[in-house]
Amino acid sequence: MSETFRQSPLGLWTRYMRIHALSQLQYRGWLLAMLPSLVYVVTDPLDAVLMFDRFGALGDWTASRILLVYGLALLCFGLAELFFRGIDYFPQLVRTGEFDRLLLRPRALLFQAAALRFHLNRLNRVVAGLLLALVCLRAEGAALSPANAAMLILAVIGGTLAYAGVLLIAAAASFFTVGDSELINLFTNGSYQVAKAPPQLLPGWLRRAFTFLMPMFLFTYYPAAAVCGWEESRVLGWLALPLCAAFFGLSALLWRFGVRHYKSAGS
Amino acid sequence: MPQIVLQQVCKTFVLRKRQKGMLGAMRGAFTREKELVRAVRDVSFSVEEGELVGYIGPNGAGKSTTIKMMSGILVPDSGEINIMGRTPWKERAAHVSQIGVVFGQRSQLWWDTPVLDSFELLRDIYRVPQAAYKRRLDDLTALLDAGSLLNTPVRQLSLGQRMKCELIGALLHAPRILFLDEPTIGLDAVTKLALRAFLADLNRREGVTMLLTTHDMDDIEALCSRVMVIGRGALLFDGDMDGLRARYAPHRVIRARLARPCESLDLPEAESVSLDGLNAEITFLPARVDPARLIARLAEACPLADLTVEAPDIERMVARMYEEMAL
Amino acid sequence: MKTRMKPYLAIFRQKLLSGLQYRAGYWGTTTTHVVWVYMRVVVVAIFYRYGSGQAGVTLSQAATMIWLQEMALNLMPGFGVDFSVWNKISKGDVGYDLVRPLDVYSHWYMSALSDKLARFLLAIGPVVAFALLTPGEIGLHLSPSPLHLLAGLLTLATGLILSCAVICLCYAAQMDVNVGDAPARVLMIVSQILAGSLLPLQLWPDAMQAFLRWQPFAAMMDLPLRFFAGSAALEELPRVLLSQAVWGVLIWRLGRAWIGRSLRRLILQGG
Numbered sequence: 105m106s107e108t109f110r111q112s113p114l115g116l117w118t119r120y121m122r123i124h125a126l127s128q129l130q131y132r133g134w135l136l137a138m139l140p141s142l143v144y145v146v147t148d149p150l151d152a153v154l155m156f157d158r159f160g161a162l163g164d165w166t167a168s169r170i171l172l173v174y175g176l177a178l179l180c181f182g183l184a185e186l187f188f189r190g191i192d193y194f195p196q197l198v199r200t201g202e203f204d205r206l207l208l209r210p211r212a213l214l215f216q217a218a219a220l221r222f223h224l225n226r227l228n229r230v231v232a233g234l235l236l237a238l239v240c241l242r243a244e245g246a247a248l249s250p251a252n253a254a255m256l257i258l259a260v261i262g263g264t265l266a267y268a269g270v271l272l273i274a275a276a277a278s279f280f281t282v283g284d285s286e287l288i289n290l291f292t293n294g295s296y297q298v299a300k301a302p303p304q305l306l307p308g309w310l311r312r313a314f315t316f317l318m319p320m321f322l323f324t325y326y327p328a329a330a331v332c333g334w335e336e337s338r339v340l341g342w343l344a345l346p347l348c349a350a351f352f353g354l355s356a357l358l359w360r361f362g363v364r365h366y367k368s369a370g371s
Numbered sequence: 372m373p374q375i376v377l378q379q380v381c382k383t384f385v386l387r388k389r390q391k392g393m394l395g396a397m398r399g400a401f402t403r404e405k406e407l408v409r410a411v412r413d414v415s416f417s418v419e420e421g422e423l424v425g426y427i428g429p430n431g432a433g434k435s436t437t438i439k440m441m442s443g444i445l446v447p448d449s450g451e452i453n454i455m456g457r458t459p460w461k462e463r464a465a466h467v468s469q470i471g472v473v474f475g476q477r478s479q480l481w482w483d484t485p486v487l488d489s490f491e492l493l494r495d496i497y498r499v500p501q502a503a504y505k506r507r508l509d510d511l512t513a514l515l516d517a518g519s520l521l522n523t524p525v526r527q528l529s530l531g532q533r534m535k536c537e538l539i540g541a542l543l544h545a546p547r548i549l550f551l552d553e554p555t556i557g558l559d560a561v562t563k564l565a566l567r568a569f570l571a572d573l574n575r576r577e578g579v580t581m582l583l584t585t586h587d588m589d590d591i592e593a594l595c596s597r598v599m600v601i602g603r604g605a606l607l608f609d610g611d612m613d614g615l616r617a618r619y620a621p622h623r624v625i626r627a628r629l630a631r632p633c634e635s636l637d638l639p640e641a642e643s644v645s646l647d648g649l650n651a652e653i654t655f656l657p658a659r660v661d662p663a664r665l666i667a668r669l670a671e672a673c674p675l676a677d678l679t680v681e682a683p684d685i686e687r688m689v690a691r692m693y694e695e696m697a698l
Numbered sequence: 699m700k701t702r703m704k705p706y707l708a709i710f711r712q713k714l715l716s717g718l719q720y721r722a723g724y725w726g727t728t729t730t731h732v733v734w735v736y737m738r739v740v741v742v743a744i745f746y747r748y749g750s751g752q753a754g755v756t757l758s759q760a761a762t763m764i765w766l767q768e769m770a771l772n773l774m775p776g777f778g779v780d781f782s783v784w785n786k787i788s789k790g791d792v793g794y795d796l797v798r799p800l801d802v803y804s805h806w807y808m809s810a811l812s813d814k815l816a817r818f819l820l821a822i823g824p825v826v827a828f829a830l831l832t833p834g835e836i837g838l839h840l841s842p843s844p845l846h847l848l849a850g851l852l853t854l855a856t857g858l859i860l861s862c863a864v865i866c867l868c869y870a871a872q873m874d875v876n877v878g879d880a881p882a883r884v885l886m887i888v889s890q891i892l893a894g895s896l897l898p899l900q901l902w903p904d905a906m907q908a909f910l911r912w913q914p915f916a917a918m919m920d921l922p923l924r925f926f927a928g929s930a931a932l933e934e935l936p937r938v939l940l941s942q943a944v945w946g947v948l949i950w951r952l953g954r955a956w957i958g959r960s961l962r963r964l965i966l967q968g969g
Contacts, residue, residue, distance in 0.1 A: 110495050205477070207467070
């Protein structure tokens with residue numbers, strides 16, 4: 105590895121991940137330790153499957169349609185957790201004063217926070233989400249033209265940023281409150297619970313909350329609809345990345361504000 | 372211009388109080404009383420490059436808060452801090468790449484992997500070129516005799532071994548200033564001596580400015596040419612060790628063993644005289660009385676078998692000083 | 699007897715106190731759970747309204763059970779684990795418990811019991827309030843009769859005895875398997891799902907109903923909640939109690955023997 109690469113953010117991130125992975129591999133039974141999260145990830149969509157089994161399709165909506173939306177959300181969340189996992193630990197970090205350590209290092213705080221933690225078992229969500237999405241795309245008979253593939257990839261990048269933004273907002277909140285609030289779970293794990301029903305049939309406010317407030321349907325439903333031809337505007341499918349990036353930018357601003365508050369209020 | 376300048380720095384914290392008992396807890400679910408704590412008030416001082424300064428005070432006096440403000444972790448409510456021409460919290464990244472910080476009670480090393488992995492990560496975080504890193508690491512490990520520790524996971528190190536590694540980690544990027552927050556806490560006597568020798572040597576050879584907080588007065592005596600005392604947020608003393616003694620423990624004590632019993636001792640120059648059989652204890656102020664004359668007067672009054680002159684124990688002096696502050 | 703109960707009352711009190719003390723955490727957690735369960739109910743309701751199949755329970759019964767689950771989950775293994783014991787076992791730090799003048803199994807069992815009870819009590823108020831405020835079929839509905847309510851309360855209480863035995867079984871698995879806590883965690887996840895946390899068991903496929911009813915975990919939550927919602931007849935009561943008693947004794951004995959064996963080995967090896 106060249107020295108310039110090693111000292112670049114990407115090189116440093118790789119190094120961080122390496123040290124995290126190494127410390128987990130030091131423990132015997134690390135493979136087995138991934139099992140509980142795997143069981144959890146695999147059983148989570150079971151209720152949607154069981155409901156379709158009992159009640160049949162909801163109009164146009166079949167199990168594969170729902171699971172495609174769900175799988176995309178899961179994949180994005182998994183990726184966000186993979187790359188930005190450390191942010192999730194923020195409340196803890198602020199309470200124990202470990203955050204001070206980050207402030208003492210001459211690197212961007214957001215970068216340091218993201219690289220702070222890494223868990224091998226987060227791969228479960230990524231792999232499960234990816235497999236589920238691919239199987240369902242096939243079942244829906246989606247035409248994977250280059251344009252469609254590009255749209256999906258951009259949407260997944262957008263979704264990853266959006267979930268990272270949610271984690272950032274939670275981190276920002278932890279600078280102001282003591283106990284770690286679980287509210288944020290509604291927008292992470294909760295968001296793909298909502299994805300277990302067709303957005304059109306959800307109560308209006310719930311659909312709007314997960315389209316405009318936390319843009320989950322924006323990076324799952326609309327790109328999927330465009331790719332599979334579910335009579336939605338293709339433009340909306342392309343909008344996922346720019347809008348999610350904007351969401352991430354806003355969260356980053358909030359986070360900076362939180363950091364400033366932390367530095368002026370103390371722990 | 373001095374390397375470190377603090378001017379009338381103030382910092383206040385808001386504490387939320389918890390109420391006791393079941394009823395209090397229930398009330399606490401809705402409202403909570405606030406309390407303002409003035410952690411640091413109007414602290415001003417400056418430190419020249421290469422100084423070795425001890426910063427002492429009782430727990431909760433504001434030591435850590437001052438260090439956090441100087442390292443850019445906290446922003447003061449008012450006042451100015453200028454370190455190497457920069458305001459720490461405004462140019463955080465540039466500032467922290469020039470300083471090193473060691474917290475005795477916290478680790479900056481990655482727990483489960485060999486020490487060397489942590490060092491290499493720090494090398495890249497601080498953008499230290501490989502050649503410089505190699506030289507620096509060899510130097511530091513040789514000085515601290517830590518070469519054999521590098522391939523051990525941090526969690527298997529003893530506290531003393533870990534502290535050596537913490538120091539190396541904090542110095543890899545050759546900082547110009549080193550802040551040490553209770554670096555010797557919990558260490559055994561041998562390790563303490565080794566660390567002190569290392570710090571003194573580093574200060575002499577590289578001119579690294581050091582500011583250390585400690586509860587161990589031996590650290591201060593062995594290392595620091597200058598002491599600052601902080602109590603309840605205010606700077607109470609700034610000077611050398613002798614000055615501190617003159618201010619807080621100006622007395623000396625003569626303990627004498629008399630050759631034969633003596634009816635009474637009349638020494639008007641002394642502050643107090645007590646006589647118990649053959650043992651005499653005379654307290655005096657060297658600033659007012661010439662010790663040689665006092666001893667001569669004593670010997671005149673009564674033949675002596677043995678005699679010592681003692682300065683008060685520094686630990687006890689500080690304990691008394693802290694007690695006074697609490698009043 | 700009174701003095702023997704004292705430590706557990708203290709644990710119970712401590713849990714209640716710390717639950718109340720973390721104000722931000724308390725309201726945040728409660729709001730999250732209420733919104734979360736609302737979203738679950740909404741999704742289920744969509745299937746009832748727009749799907750074509752039939753279910754053995756009505757929507758209002760299913761909704762009631764899902765709302766009540768949000769409280770009853772506090773009584774289940776794994777939902778807010780009592781980390782004081784869990785962490786102790788993870789670090790192999792059980793030495794302290796061995797020197798206390800208490801039987802280890804009873805100690806862990808009772809602290810699990812007080813922990814679960816305290817969590818449950820803290821969750822009741824807000825969840826019931828919101829559930830009753832939710833309009834229409836997807837809200838919380840009152841039990842069809844006072845007797846159903848009583849049967850529900852009784853079996854939930856006796857279910858807790860079973861649930862704590864399962865928790866201790868998890869502790870046992872965690873202690874014995876020296877590859878970490880993975881098997882214990884899997885046991886917790888599986889027991890929750892089979893207790894109906896994912897979906898009330900009556901909405902699972904008809905072909906599975908007999909199995910679902912008799913497996914041990916249903917008796918911890920799903921079966922008691924059926925009485926509350928009126929989706930089980932009162933005649934079922936003896937059968938539920940029987941299932942709880944049989945499984946409770948079995949799992950209790952299994953956990954006790956397992957922990958005892960691990961402890962003996964621990965003492966022999968010198969920790």
